Amino acid sequence: MRHLMSPLDFTVEELDKLFNLANDIETNPKKYAHSCDGKKLATCFYEPSTRTRLSFEAAMINLGGHVIGFSDASCSSASKGESVSDTIRMISCYADICAMRHPKEGAPMVAASKSRIPVVNAGDGGHQHPTQTLTDLLTIRSLKGRLNNFTIGLCGDLKFGRTVHSLIHALERYDNISFVFISPEELKIPDYIIEMLKEKNIPYKEVIRLEEVMPELDILYMTRVQRERFFNEEDYVRLKDFYILNKEKMALGKEDMLVLHPLPRVNEISVEVDDDPRAAYFRQVQYGVYARMALILTLLEIDIDSL
Amino acid sequence: MLNIGQIEEGFVLDHIKAGKSLSIYHHLQLDKKDCTVAIIKNAKSDKMGKKDILKVECDIEEMDMDVLAVIDHNITVNVIKGGEIVAKQELTLPKEVKNIFRCKNPRCITSIEQELPHIFILGDEAKGNYRCKYCEEKCTDVIGDNFLFR
Numbered sequence: 001m002r003h004l005m006s007p008l009d010f011t012v013e014e015l016d017k018l019f020n021l022a023n024d025i026e027t028n029p030k031k032y033a034h035s036c037d038g039k040k041l042a043t044c045f046y047e048p049s050t051r052t053r054l055s056f057e058a059a060m061i062n063l064g065g066h067v068i069g070f071s072d073a074s075c076s077s078a079s080k081g082e083s084v085s086d087t088i089r090m091i092s093c094y095a096d097i098c099a100m101r102h103p104k105e106g107a108p109m110v111a112a113s114k115s116r117i118p119v120v121n122a123g124d125g126g127h128q129h130p131t132q133t134l135t136d137l138l139t140i141r142s143l144k145g146r147l148n149n150f151t152i153g154l155c156g157d158l159k160f161g162r163t164v165h166s167l168i169h170a171l172e173r174y175d176n177i178s179f180v181f182i183s184p185e186e187l188k189i190p191d192y193i194i195e196m197l198k199e200k201n202i203p204y205k206e207v208i209r210l211e212e213v214m215p216e217l218d219i220l221y222m223t224r225v226q227r228e229r230f231f232n233e234e235d236y237v238r239l240k241d242f243y244i245l246n247k248e249k250m251a252l253g254k255e256d257m258l259v260l261h262p263l264p265r266v267n268e269i270s271v272e273v274d275d276d277p278r279a280a281y282f283r284q285v286q287y288g289v290y291a292r293m294a295l296i297l298t299l300l301e302i303d304i305d306s307l
Numbered sequence: 308m309l310n311i312g313q314i315e316e317g318f319v320l321d322h323i324k325a326g327k328s329l330s331i332y333h334h335l336q337l338d339k340k341d342c343t344v345a346i347i348k349n350a351k352s353d354k355m356g357k358k359d360i361l362k363v364e365c366d367i368e369e370m371d372m373d374v375l376a377v378i379d380h381n382i383t384v385n386v387i388k389g390g391e392i393v394a395k396q397e398l399t400l401p402k403e404v405k406n407i408f409r410c411k412n413p414r415c416i417t418s419i420e421q422e423l424p425h426i427f428i429l430g431d432e433a434k435g436n437y438r439c440k441y442c443e444e445k446c447t448d449v450i451g452d453n454f455l456f457r
Contacts, residue, residue, distance in 0.1 A: 083421050106416040106441020110423060125414045127442055 002299055003112040003119045007133035007170045019138050022287070022294035026142070029062065035297060035304050036065030042095035043069035044087065044111075045122070046078055046102045051263065052122050052131070055285070056099045059292035068095060085114045092116035097300055099131075100124075118299035126162050132262055133166040134295065135288035140219060142287060143258055143280055148175040151216055155182040156223035156243050156268060158189040163262045164223060168193055172202055179204040180213050184239045186230060209242050214252035220245070222261045222281075224268050246270040253278065260284055311345045313390050317364040320375070321383040325349050328359035331382075334374055340365060373401045377408075380435070402429050408437065412444035 003009075010018065025032050041060040045053050048071060057067045070076045078087065084102070088111040091098050099120045100108045105127035112119040123129040141147050152171065154164050158181055168189075171177050179197065181189045181204065188206065197204045207213055214220075225243045230236040245259065250273055261269060261281040273279050297304070323331060328346050337344050342365035352358040363370075367386055375382060376398040384396035409425045410417045417423050417439070427437040427446055437446040 084416065085420065085423075102416070103414070104416040104419060105412065105414050105444075106439070107420075109441055110416050110420055124416075125442070127414075 001116075001118055003108075003115070003121075004130050004295065004299065005109050005112065005119075005121045006128050007130040007137075007166050008173075009130070012173050015134075015137065018134070018291075018294050018298055019141050021297065022138050022290040023142060025293050026287075026290050032063055032293065032297070032304060034064040035302055035307060036060060036063035036300070039063075039065040039097070039300065040095040041065055041067050041069075041296065042091045042098045043067060043071070043122075044076070044091060044098055044100045044102075045069065045071045046073040046076065046100075046107070048072055049101050049123060051285075052101065052129075053099075055131075055288045056120075056122065056292055058289050059296055062289065063293055063296060065096075065296075069099075084110050087111070088115045088119065097296060120295065120299070126160065128166060129162055130166065131288070131292055131295065132163050133170050134291040135284060136163070136167050136221070136260060136262070137170055138291045139260060139280060139284040139287040140258070143283070144218070147171070148177065150176075150218035151178040151180060152219040152221060153180040153182055153210075153213055153217040154189075154221045154223070155210055155245075156225045157187045158183040158223070159187045161223045164221070165190070165193065167221065168197075172197070172200060177202065180217065181206045182208070182210050182213060182243070184208060184225070184230075184235070184242070186235065187225065210245070210249055211252060214249055215254065217253060217257055219258045219260065220253070222259060222265075222268055224264075224266055244268055244270060245273055247272050247276075250276055250278070309347075311347060311362065314343070314345075314362050314364045314387055315390050316366070317342070317362070317387050318367045318370075318396075319385040319387060319392075320361040320363070321358070321385060322352070322355060323359035323361065323382055324379060325355070325357035325359055327379070328361050331359075331361060331375065331378060334378060335370055337361075337363060340369075367396070371407075372396070372398065373404055374407055376400055377404060377435070377437070400429055400432060400435055403427070403440075404429075404437065408446045410439040410442060410444055411447075412439065412442050415439060415442040415444060417441060 043053050043056055060067050084107050092115050097118045099122040100111055101122040102124050105125040108119055108121035108124050121128055121130055158164050222245055227236050257278050258280045259278055345362040347360040349357045350360055380398040380400055385392045386394040404427050405424050408427050417425055426440040428440050430436040430438050
């Protein structure tokens with residue numbers, strides 16, 4: 001039995017297989033509509049996350065399965081002081097697979113160690129969010145046709161953004177990827193990631209202004225720059241416009257560039273960009289459902305051709 | 308020069324960084340043992356200039372050498388039997404340590420889950436870096452705040 005705790009739990013070959021399955025689901029959704037008949041997904045969300053939870057639930061329902069669970073710790077026995085280990089032992093009796101989000105880092109790993117069913121980490125504090133990374137990789141692979149030979153710009157909060165860190169770790173396993181880090185000084189990418197890139201001779205550069213590098217990017221991954229991350233209001237006001245993507249900045253980009261964003265978007269991508277064919281962030285949400293469908297089938301070891 | 312007699316049965320920890328012997332004394336929980344212990348501070352050393360030495364008259368098997376290794380794996384361990392050195396024990400960094408450090412990350416599951424062991428995994432062997440198995444937070448101060456027995 002396998003669990004998914006980190007995006008690196010799967011080898012590049014295993015990811016390829018999973019993405020091929022996701023693309024087949026995209027092309028032939030009817031073929032998979034009953035592949036999880038009689039199966040139950042438990043969504044154990046100890047903190048609210050509408051987007052990820054609904055994506056998991058939609059994925060299971062699309063496969064013909066059912067969903068049980070809770071969407072807030074106050075609705076679960078955690079509010080009575082039940083441990084994660086005890087909760088998962090109970091959930092193991094009710095469901096066939098569990099997606100767990102928890103504010104404490106490592107909670108899904110503790111659950112996996114006591115579980116009789118596969119556990120998927122649906123986000124643990126600021127630590128990992130592997131299904132977002134699977135979504136990002138599937139989107140790039142599906143829309144670009146490859147996961148190698150490109151320059152990716154990561155823009156915004158690169159210091160605290162777990163999706164950015166996970167994506168870098170996942171992409172450094174592919175050939176000929178260059179990274180461009182676009183952020184204010186206060187939100188620069190952590191040193192340990194720079195050290196890792198240096199050790200592996202992976203090209204990267206760090207810049208402050210998005211305009212400077214727009215023409216060289218094949219993919220632009222936007223994240224939110226939050227006001228509360230700045231030491232003072234003055235710096236925030238001075239810098240925030242550098243990280244807002246609008247039509248003018250898009251005009252500097254390549255014709256086949258892709259713009260991704262883990263969402264929710266606040267104001268860092270102007271609404272005027274939404275109609276640009278290069279804006280892929282809503283298609284990315286759809287790929288999130290396909291990625292989770294493929295993941296559920298993989299972890300439940302359901303082979304559609306043998307059904 | 309101060310002379311300390313030989314021990315008959317036990318072990319000698321040599322090449323301890325000067326000033327660290329008392330901390331090792333506590334981390335090995337020698338304060339809870341009934342055996343004879345000599346703590347020698349600031350002894351002259353050709354290799355180190357100054358060093359500390361601990362002479363302990365008890366069976367080395369009773370000691371948790373993993374604790375010693377994570378504190379300083381450059382310490383020399385001489386096993387003494389019948390007043391003679393019979394073996395030199397190498398200290399190697401254990402790949403995984405259980406309940407030696409505690410994770411200081413307030414967002415880590417170890418901060419709330421009942422009776423969950425604090426497990427750290429060795430990352431970079433050269434630097435001796437340990438990270439929490441659950442949240443991957445680095446153990447920053449192996450003989451300071453991270454230490455579980457403090």
